[in-house]
Amino acid sequence: MNLVGSALAVAAGSAGGAALAAVVLPTRLRVVAVGALNALMGAAGALAGGAALAGESFAAHLPVLLPLAGVYVGVDALSGLFMAVAGAVVLAAGVYQIGYARHAGGGRGAQALWPLFAFSLLLVPAAASVSTLLVAWELMAASSLLLVVSGHRGGGDSVRSAGVWYAVMTHLGLVAILTGLVWLAAAAHSETFAGITASAPGLSPLVRGGVFVLVLIGFGSKAGVVPLHAWLPRAHPEAPSHVSALMSAAMVNLGVYGLVRVGLDLLGGGARWWWLTVLILGALMAVYGILQAAVTSDLKRLLAYSTVENLGLVLLGVGAAGAFHDSGHDELAALALAAALLHTVTHAAFKTLLFLSAGSVLHATGTRDLDELGGLRTRMPVTSGLFALGALGAAALPGGAGFPSEWLLLQSLIHGLAVPGITVVVVLPIAVGAVALSAGLAVATFVKAVGTGFLAKPRTQAAEQAHEAPVSMLVGMGMAALVCAGLALLPGAAGAALRRVVAGSLPGSGAAVTGGVAGRLSALGSTLSPLWVVAGTLALVLVLRGLLRMVARAPSRAAVLWDCGAPPPTARMQYTATSFAEPLQRVFDEVLAPESDLDVTPHAESAYLVERVAYSRAVPDRIEHRLYNPVIHTVRRAGMTARALANGSVHRYLGYGFTAVVLLLVVLAAAQ
Amino acid sequence: MISLLRKIRAAGRVAEPAPPRPAPLPAPVAQRARDLRGSAQVRCVDAGSCNGCEIEIGQAFSPVYDAERYGARVVPSPRHADVLLVTGPVTVNMAGPLRSAYEAMASPSLVIGVGDCAIDCGVFAGGYGVHGPVGDVVPVDLQVPGCPPRPDQIVEALRRVTGR
Numbered sequence: 058m059n060l061v062g063s064a065l066a067v068a069a070g071s072a073g074g075a076a077l078a079a080v081v082l083p084t085r086l087r088v089v090a091v092g093a094l095n096a097l098m099g100a101a102g103a104l105a106g107g108a109a110l111a112g113e114s115f116a117a118h119l120p121v122l123l124p125l126a127g128v129y130v131g132v133d134a135l136s137g138l139f140m141a142v143a144g145a146v147v148l149a150a151g152v153y154q155i156g157y158a159r160h161a162g163g164g165r166g167a168q169a170l171w172p173l174f175a176f177s178l179l180l181v182p183a184a185a186s187v188s189t190l191l192v193a194w195e196l197m198a199a200s201s202l203l204l205v206v207s208g209h210r211g212g213g214d215s216v217r218s219a220g221v222w223y224a225v226m227t228h229l230g231l232v233a234i235l236t237g238l239v240w241l242a243a244a245a246h247s248e249t250f251a252g253i254t255a256s257a258p259g260l261s262p263l264v265r266g267g268v269f270v271l272v273l274i275g276f277g278s279k280a281g282v283v284p285l286h287a288w289l290p291r292a293h294p295e296a297p298s299h300v301s302a303l304m305s306a307a308m309v310n311l312g313v314y315g316l317v318r319v320g321l322d323l324l325g326g327g328a329r330w331w332w333l334t335v336l337i338l339g340a341l342m343a344v345y346g347i348l349q350a351a352v353t354s355d356l357k358r359l360l361a362y363s364t365v366e367n368l369g370l371v372l373l374g375v376g377a378a379g380a381f382h383d384s385g386h387d388e389l390a391a392l393a394l395a396a397a398l399l400h401t402v403t404h405a406a407f408k409t410l411l412f413l414s415a416g417s418v419l420h421a422t423g424t425r426d427l428d429e430l431g432g433l434r435t436r437m438p439v440t441s442g443l444f445a446l447g448a449l450g451a452a453a454l455p456g457g458a459g460f461p462s463e464w465l466l467l468q469s470l471i472h473g474l475a476v477p478g479i480t481v482v483v484v485l486p487i488a489v490g491a492v493a494l495s496a497g498l499a500v501a502t503f504v505k506a507v508g509t510g511f512l513a514k515p516r517t518q519a520a521e522q523a524h525e526a527p528v529s530m531l532v533g534m535g536m537a538a539l540v541c542a543g544l545a546l547l548p549g550a551a552g553a554a555l556r557r558v559v560a561g562s563l564p565g566s567g568a569a570v571t572g573g574v575a576g577r578l579s580a581l582g583s584t585l586s587p588l589w590v591v592a593g594t595l596a597l598v599l600v601l602r603g604l605l606r607m608v609a610r611a612p613s614r615a616a617v618l619w620d621c622g623a624p625p626p627t628a629r630m631q632y633t634a635t636s637f638a639e640p641l642q643r644v645f646d647e648v649l650a651p652e653s654d655l656d657v658t659p660h661a662e663s664a665y666l667v668e669r670v671a672y673s674r675a676v677p678d679r680i681e682h683r684l685y686n687p688v689i690h691t692v693r694r695a696g697m698t699a700r701a702l703a704n705g706s707v708h709r710y711l712g713y714g715f716t717a718v719v720l721l722l723v724v725l726a727a728a729q
Numbered sequence: 730m731i732s733l734l735r736k737i738r739a740a741g742r743v744a745e746p747a748p749p750r751p752a753p754l755p756a757p758v759a760q761r762a763r764d765l766r767g768s769a770q771v772r773c774v775d776a777g778s779c780n781g782c783e784i785e786i787g788q789a790f791s792p793v794y795d796a797e798r799y800g801a802r803v804v805p806s807p808r809h810a811d812v813l814l815v816t817g818p819v820t821v822n823m824a825g826p827l828r829s830a831y832e833a834m835a836s837p838s839l840v841i842g843v844g845d846c847a848i849d850c851g852v853f854a855g856g857y858g859v860h861g862p863v864g865d866v867v868p869v870d871l872q873v874p875g876c877p878p879r880p881d882q883i884v885e886a887l888r889r890v891t892g893r
Contacts, residue, residue: 614836
């Protein structure tokens with residue numbers, strides 16, 4: 058048993074220990090013990106992933122754990138990447154929850170479920186057979202669902218509705234994955250991934266295409282592919298923040314993992330239309346997600362939509378990689394895949410930080426509505442600084458974590474314009490435009506989040522009485538911030554690991570191809586070194602300050618804000634998140650279709666006097682309204698109609714049973 | 730564009746020829762005026778005037794008198810200004826805003842009181858809404874008498890500040 062195996066065993070042990078501790082220990086001790094064990098599990102998971110990224114591999118068959126098939130565990134570089142990401146997120150969120158659990162998600166049940174959910178995130182990428190993957194996937198889905206609804210006492214209806222949406226969507230996704238993978242296993246006459254890989258090239262295009270479409274629906278719904286994203290902006294905000302960090306930074310990644318594993322690794326690439334579909338869906342997600350994020354004023358909903366955007370960029374990269382691979386441009390394919398995977402990592406880093414900071418804002422103020430926040434910079438300086446660091450990453454500006462990966466993605470797409478083929482020539486420029494548009498909107502979105510949420514004056518009493526988060530929460534956020542800063546400043550350091558992952562997951566890519574990835578990444582480190590850009594900018598600011606101080610003839614003097622001689626400005630004069638986003642919403646009016654309602658009640662005595670004016674405005678998720686509501690309506694009507702079948706008569710029910718048995722026998726007799 | 734340039738060339742200068750250089754300022758004010766190095770950004774504050782002085786100030790910056798050629802320029806905020814050009818008797822309501830406008834200027838700064846009302850409240854002295862002359866609210870460095878003062882008097886005061 059090598060390092061990967063032992064670290065995984067430690068992770069499993071501490072997950073079990075944490076779950077047990079949550080059930081048996083007294084409240085005060087429980088929070089600390091569970092948090093520490095969770096952090097240990099995260100560290101072990103990250104270590105296992107890191108070892109796998111460094112070149113170790115691990116495989117094991119545990120026949121007793123699961124009836125009939127047994128559990129197959131296999132860790133290669135691709136699993137290692139996702140395992141390391143999940144482990145690191147679990148580590149940060151595990152430390153964070155020591156302080157946070159006193160506020161939310163601290164019930165016995167929720168505390169016992171969290172380690173199971175976290176461990177399932179490590180288990181999914183480690184699965185090496187269809188049945189193991191499905192069991193781990195269902196464990197992940199069920200435990201996260203219970204964690205989402207764990208806050209229902211305080212949240213009321215919105216939590217319940219989020220839970221129902223999440224339950225339905227995640228299980229429809231599971232059905233699609235189950236059907237697809239079982240079909241694949243049956244056609245390949247093998248249940249293990251090794252067996253499937255061996256016999257996949259001999260399968261008919263119909264089976265391969267069908268399987269791919271099914272897993273795209275299943276894994277895509279987990280990754281938030283538009284239009285299957287409806288659960289995401291509901292479930293993420295309602296879950297306690299250390300759960301939403303795990304969901305948004307680690308769980309959604311596994312959708313990408315599944316797609317890469319099945320599409321590229323097991324099926325060995327495929328027809329061009331598979332990957333062009335993925336690419337187009339990714340571009341759609343990126344733009345739609347960030348557009349919704351730009352106009353929402355709920356902080357966690359904004360972050361959830363930003364997750365949709367970032368996963369869209371990742372899928373765009375994966376799709377481009379598949380399409381390039383199909384046309385024989387393996388170097389470009391490797392570059393696009395490396396960009397997509399690097400973006401998965403950076404997104405996980407900054408989204409963990411952002412969700413944990415949003416959690417500490419919620420903890421301090423009790424609200425996540427940006428219109429009711431403001432002025433947090435002076436009241437919670439550390440949280441505000443860390444959130445701003447995460448926002449810099451999410452806005453993909455130089456110096457932020459998201460910049461190197463988005464830059465690499467753009468590079469691979471622009472180089473791809475040289476690839477012949479009419480579809481690629483049409484699709485790629487649009488994809489480049491989608492990446493650019495989403496990056497621009499992301500800047501506006503996060504300027505809004507930081508500017509209206511944290512700067513200026515507090516808008517409500519709750520924001521005015523905000524206080525800094527406890528130390529354990531700050532430490533958890535600090536860990537994520539360190540990773541963010543590291544990825545932002547030294548992206549070249551990830552080159553070797555990424556090369557190993559790409560070499561392992563892109564079929565038929567030789568050493569020469571993946572050498573190109575490392576070269577490109579180190580070139581990114583040298584020609585456009587983010588470290589030097591940041592150091593230079595900071596030095597420039599300091600030099601300018603020094604120069605100004607030297608040149609200034611009079612000492613600086615503090616003066617009150619110039620208010621045009623009017624009474625002092627109040628918090629109600631500030632930009633709110635809604636008013637900041639209003640111009641954008643106006644520009645994208647046709648896409649967003651906001652609904653506003655003006656209701657004027659005239660006075661009883663005269664129609665010319667107004668007694669009351671009510672105005673309400675909402676930007677509903679249009680896709681959700683147009684696509685889901687008719688389906689829900691139809692299902693509900695069918696259900697109401699079917700009530701006529703069940704009128705309570707026992708004779709009738711016996712009749713149904715009898716008819717069913719007779720029909721079955723007839724069918725069986727006819728089939729023989 | 731060409732026709733505009735042609736018109737500019739045909740019109741030439743329409744401003745009056747520059748009068749002789751005015752007398753220099755007294756010593757303490759002169760030091761601050763010298764620190765402005767010939768460029769005075771001017772913010773006008775109407776502290777309660779009948780608007781007669783405003784019309785004349787408008788003329789002082791018109792093409793005929795053209796105070797800008799001597800380095801004075803009207804700006805929209807005291808934050809940008811070196812010189813406060815105050816008109817009228819200071820009313821009760823304007824005393825506070827005038828003081829905060831004065832405090833909003835970066836140093837070195839000067840205050841010019843324009844018109845008789847700025848000096849001694851003129852015909853409004855003793856009115857129920859009148860707080861007092863400008864000198865009661867902010868320190869006045871230079872005064873331009875007249876009801877209203879002629880534009881060339883205002884230009885002359887500004888020239889003494891810019892020294893051009």
